Amino acid sequence: MIEELVQRRAGPAGLADVAARALAGERLDAQDGARLFAAEDLSLVAALAGTLRRRRHGDRAFFNVNQHLNYTNICRSRCRFCAFHRLEGQAGAYCLTPEQAADEVRRRLAEPITEVHMVGGVHPSLPYGYYLDLLRAVKAARPGVHLKAFTMVEIDEMVRLAGKTPAEVYAELKEAGLDSLPGGGAEIFAARVRRELFPRKIGAERWLELARAAHAAGLRTNCTMLYGHIETPAERVDHLLRLRALQDETGGFQTFVPLAFHPENTALAHLKGPTAHDSLRIVAVARLLLDNIPHIKAYWVMLGIPAAQAALSCGADDLDGTLVEERIGHDAGAATPRALARAELVRLIAEAGFQAVERDTLYNVVRVEEPRA
Ligand code: V47
Numbered sequence: 001m002i003e004e005l006v007q008r009r010a011g012p013a014g015l016a017d018v019a020a021r022a023l024a025g026e027r028l029d030a031q032d033g034a035r036l037f038a039a040e041d042l043s044l045v046a047a048l049a050g051t052l053r054r055r056r057h058g059d060r061a062f063f064n065v066n067q068h069l070n071y072t073n074i075c076r077s078r079c080r081f082c083a084f085h086r087l088e089g090q091a092g093a094y095c096l097t098p099e100q101a102a103d104e105v106r107r108r109l110a111e112p113i114t115e116v117h118m119v120g121g122v123h124p125s126l127p128y129g130y131y132l133d134l135l136r137a138v139k140a141a142r143p144g145v146h147l148k149a150f151t152m153v154e155i156d157e158m159v160r161l162a163g164k165t166p167a168e169v170y171a172e173l174k175e176a177g178l179d180s181l182p183g184g185g186a187e188i189f190a191a192r193v194r195r196e197l198f199p200r201k202i203g204a205e206r207w208l209e210l211a212r213a214a215h216a217a218g219l220r221t222n223c224t225m226l227y228g229h230i231e232t233p234a235e236r237v238d239h240l241l242r243l244r245a246l247q248d249e250t251g252g253f254q255t256f257v258p259l260a261f262h263p264e265n266t267a268l269a270h271l272k273g274p275t276a277h278d279s280l281r282i283v284a285v286a287r288l289l290l291d292n293i294p295h296i297k298a299y300w301v302m303l304g305i306p307a308a309q310a311a312l313s314c315g316a317d318d319l320d321g322t323l324v325e326e327r328i329g330h331d332a333g334a335a336t337p338r339a340l341a342r343a344e345l346v347r348l349i350a351e352a353g354f355q356a357v358e359r360d361t362l363y364n365v366v367r368v369e370e371p372r373a
Contacts, residue, residue: 006047013041022048022288033237036285042277049284049315056294057317061354063345064361066115066321069104070328071096071134075121077153079198081187081229083265083332085121095123098130098137105141108324112342115321115361116142117182118149119328128161132176139177146361147177151185152210156202159210166210170217180361181214183222183257189242190235197229197268208246215252220362223253223293227282228261228274236282240289247292254363255295255318258282260302264333276307280314287315295363300348301329301336309352318359319345 003023010019018032028036036045072095075085086093096104105116116138131150139147150158150173159169170178187194189204202210214221223243227236247253260279263271274282287296297318298311308319324339340348342358346369349356356369 002047003051006044006051009041009044009047013039013044015039015041015044019044019048022052025291027291028289030234030237030241033240033285033289034233036288037233037236037281042281042284045288046280046284046314049287050313053287053296053315053317059353059355060317060357061312061349061352062295062318062357062359062363063349064115064321064359064366065111065113065342066117066361067105067108067111067113067324068326069101069116069118069138070120071101071118072120072123072126073327073331074123076124077122077198077200079187079201080267081197081226081261081263082328083262084328088124095120095126098133101134102137102141105138105145109142111324113142113145113322114366115146115148117321117323118147119151119182119184120154122153122157128158131158132172135173135176135178146179148180148182148361149178150181151183152181152207152214153185153202155181155210155214156206166213167217170214170219174217174219178219180219180254181211181221183224183253183255184259186224186239186243187226188231188235189239190231193229193231193235204242208242211252212246212250215250220252220254222255222257222297224257224259225282225286226259226261228278229263229268229271236285237289240286244290244292247290251292253293255297256286256290256293257297257299257320258286259299260304260307262302262329262332262334266332276304276310279303279307280311283311283316284314300340301326301334304334304336305348309348312349312352312354319349321345 010016073086074093225239260274263269263273295318296316298308298316299320300308346356358366
């Protein structure tokens with residue numbers, strides 16, 4: 001019924017062929033992606049993506065109970081979009097010892113946290129052993145927890161410091177307690193944007209190579225795209241299709257997380273950042289192009305809560321988690337709370353018309369909430 005309606009509306013919007021292929025489960029290409037970004041009728045693109053999302057996940061929307069831990073904000077990359085980084089010795093710079101990081105985790109032992117999400121800057125003087133000690137200390141503080149840590153940017157640094165292959169480093173990190181990796185550091189793959197906004201950070205090829213090696217080591221990862229700064233629609237499509245191509249090879253990505261750029265306190269404070277309209281379109285186009293990545297996360301910290309709720313109808317199936325003390329988005333002016341209680345997340349999902357399902361990091365169901373009223 002809904003599918004017929006969507007198909008009928010696609011004609012006048014000039015998207016009849018794209019809609020027909022998407023609904024038939026056929027793969028869309030770069031040109032289709034460009035047309036979906038250019039289409040005036042966002043509600044149609046959203047309805048198409050929402051239809052595919054419901055086919056995969058029904059009316060379920062996932063969340064988890066997690067704790068964010070940013071072990072250091074000291075970073076030599078100095079990316080222009082980032083408000084979180086500090087130079088060594090600069091006011092506000094910090095670096096937790098492994099024991100201090102473990103204390104942060106111990107302070108929350110009474111909460112039903114299933115995941116610690118731990119990332120930091122590219123610190124110029126930490127030794128390789130620090131990262132192994134950090135994992136061991138956090139794991140010892142909460143042995144059952146799933147430790148999702150380090151972006152490909154940090155992994156690149158460890159590979160360099162250790163003088164070992166990525167496979168050897170991943171084996172040692174796993175041994176020390178690493179269970180999976182988050183999706184950060186991908187930003188936008190276009191070399192043009194990288195040169196302008198983050199020239200000292202690893203490039204697309206290296207990010208993809210290290211993700212490939214993580215998947216080969218049996219580690220699941222997420223993937224991200226930072227949008228709403230200076231990237232073009234074609235650069236967004238290119239980014240999404242490069243993620244899709246790697247996923248065809250490895251199947252190791254669990255979730256795509258679009259990250260809405262927040263300009264405050266960054267070197268790009270003159271930009272206005274994306275609107276909710278931009279964000280919903282990104283979520284929808286991602287759902288349509290990324291036919292091989294099971295989950296799309298509406299990361300409420302960056303999207304804002306109302307847009308994250310709306311995104312569940314436009315292709316997203318996950319709201320991320322409770323996230324105690326997130327810093328990267330909040331340093332850049334995110335107006336969302338620093339944490340949400342579990343009950344609050346459940347309420348937000350029900351309010352948006354979905355069935356809340358608590359998951360662990362690997363999407364095993366922890367608890368299905370009472371069906372929504
Ligand atoms: O890589 C930095 C982004 C990322 C800003 O995998 C900014 O489940 C917006 O990757 N405005 C780190 N974004 C966060 C991240 C993440 C978050 C939640 C879940 C997962 C997951 C991954 O944050 C960075 C960068 O792309 N970022 N500064 C900013 N001003």
